Amino acid sequence: MAPQLDGYFKQVDLMADSFISRLRSAVAIPSVSADPDLRPKVVAMANFLEAELKALGASVEKRLPGKQPGHPNLDLPPILLGRYGNDAKKRTILVYGHYDVQPALKEDGWATEPFDLTVDEQDRMYGRGSTDDKGPVLGWINAIEAHQKAGVEFPVNLLMCFEGMEEYGSEGLDDIIKEEASKFFKDAEAVCISDNYWLGTEKPCLTYGLRGCSYYSLTVSGPAQDLHSGVFGGTVTEPMTDLVRLLATLVDNKGKIQIPGLNELVAPLTDEEKELYNDISFEMSDLFHSLGSETSIHLNKEDTLMARWRYPTLSIHGIEGAYSAPGAKTVIPAKVIGKFSIRTVPNMEPDKVDELVFKFVGAEWKKLSSNNTMKCELQHSGNWWVASPKHWNFSAASKAVERVFGVKPDLTREGGSIPVTLTFEQATGKNVLLLPMGSSTDAAHSINEKLDKRNYVEGTKLLGAYLHYVAEEAQV
């Protein structure tokens, strides 16, 4: 039986202004996790959420992950564990969000005060954290409140995990998720994370895959200190010459990785998977708009999306230790560290990727017969993630999108990584759904971050509707 949602939807519309006020109060707290000086504001934001939840009858526990690594006197902010409802006859759904934000200064080029939510004539709500991730977090709270005011029974037991260090590496989160998997989270039957974005601006999406990332450094060193190119040029084997020659072997400018064996690790494209790309609402002009140029590798939508989502890529990020300032300096750098990373996809095992990278770089280094010293090291790696978009968690979300927006959602993957996704999947063993609220133009992490009023209000409806559908969806 299709859930009865009209009363809830009407109530959300009635409360739209009050929900915007709630977002304004949240944005006003500059909970910047990267800035130790603003740590009290991150804590204040946790307290704000705790108070809002408790006022609605939810229970809230705090987990304190301890001190921040490298900062022996700086407490990490609490991880909030919330529960709303405890009815054994209902499904239990675990949702995640973060209440910290990226840094923001008016001087960076913001058109408005970043911590003062400002709504323009086109109902775009500008403010740091509006879309990433305060809007979505408040969406869950709004949903609870609207159910209460509308007198509609809340369809599930809702478990909430809200952290305050996401924008700074989610320090301390993994251990607590693993620990609580059999405790606070033990009843969870599915997980929903709202912390990414629609592919475009009109059509919602459900996200079922993320690429992993293996990040390497490639160090070439020789002389004990930087040298003057006039005095030593011609007499010393220059580390920079070796390094650019090594970096040039890794990938061609059409994106083809040159490391033997690497592309063979990629899961073959099935007809079924290929089908999924046809319907996706995406144009090459969207890509060109994001790039600010037409310098794409591929010429059509399908190849572009597959290159972004389901094929690996290798990017060279830069060189540490060489001359990087404007102007001209005649230095021979003594030790240079090239940085590159590979975005990984199913079925690339990170250990196998490392092995192939080290083997290839070692062989190319040998070809150079240099008397410098070379060292290739893994800096960090995170695995890719892919879920089945046919799981009941996804089909419920799909129905909710159709009900609220009148369209089937795009089924998307993302090129980047959201490491907590994999952590939740592995710790709980349950299906994880990424259900974004914001759109592709929201500029999370940039100046003038915004959330459209439509995305916030209809998004609140969507989160509530999702809970109704997921409560009823047959397990398949």
Added chain:
Amino acid sequence: MAPQLDGYFKQVDLMADSFISRLRSAVAIPSVSADPDLRPKVVAMANFLEAELKALGASVEKRLPGKQPGHPNLDLPPILLGRYGNDAKKRTILVYGHYDVQPALKEDGWATEPFDLTVDEQDRMYGRGSTDDKGPVLGWINAIEAHQKAGVEFPVNLLMCFEGMEEYGSEGLDDIIKEEASKFFKDAEAVCISDNYWLGTEKPCLTYGLRGCSYYSLTVSGPAQDLHSGVFGGTVTEPMTDLVRLLATLVDNKGKIQIPGLNELVAPLTDEEKELYNDISFEMSDLFHSLGSETSIHLNKEDTLMARWRYPTLSIHGIEGAYSAPGAKTVIPAKVIGKFSIRTVPNMEPDKVDELVFKFVGAEWKKLSSNNTMKCELQHSGNWWVASPKHWNFSAASKAVERVFGVKPDLTREGGSIPVTLTFEQATGKNVLLLPMGSSTDAAHSINEKLDKRNYVEGTKLLGAYLHYVAEEAQV
């Protein structure tokens, strides 16, 4: 007739402590030309020299080159033009030096206060500017004073040009040299510059050649702004991939420049020139000591010195716009600027070098068939310089070295450039000699800059002796 120098030498020895005091007073003035806040100290240093010279009966004029480019309210320090002696029967010799110094802070790692001349047990005198170039500048003043005190007639008319912006591009100097060539400098018959270093620590040298430098930037751009490699990796043609591939084509790690036609511009090695290398006091261990490693390209002294002095070299200095900080950042840089330079030698015409570079880079770029944009530009260039070491200016200096140190000097060239050398040669049309005072271990431009007491005291004798020999040397 060999000059009678014993009285002068004895006087220098007697006055050694007083000369060291003079150097201590000069080092105490932090005349850092790069720091606008210290500009009054640069002017104070000019005033100090002016007073010392006038006290000895020299006349001093000041030339003011105007405001510093880019600093409409900052006066460039004066260029001091000094004259000691005006006897039509004597030769007139023009000497050059600079009274400004590199920046220095104790925190940079100095063992002593950088602006407090500190003499250790081995008679090494530590202090910023001790060897570069206050010691040599004071050497000329010491020589005048010792002649007076010893009652020895000064053998030449001495013209002096002391500038205060050498460590910051010699702003304003060239125009004044050109203007004064037919005025203040018009009697000059030869030029002597003391602002470089011995090849080692024991044996003085005369320097007759310098390499030029043509510095290029290679810009590759595509997207309008930096991109996240997770989101855009695989979909965009990455400028960094193009750039490292281009840079890798320029030179191999044995120092061989890969630009067709470039090596063919180099003047062939004659037997006569080859001869000069045999006697030079230099060991591969000296190079290894300077490098702090044994990562040399060549295995013997002759090849190493020729590679440094008489063959071109290409160094890649770094990349602007890419990620250069420590740590790991997953950025796709939107616009990257590679910096490289070619040290040029006879007979490479700078214009021809530019032409070959642009042609080669353009052809390599075409091979990449990239949809990014590439631009290769000359940043600055300075021509090489080579003088005849058989000129009377050099033979006089050689005799002076033999007289003071008991050895024939090394005849050296340098890999770097001292642009003022070429300016003086071209403006006056006279032979220019580089006659260094300091040794290879003096660490000019580094922390713990020093000048050995021996180099200062015997160097003062050398400058005076040179003036005696150059006064008598037959023109050939």
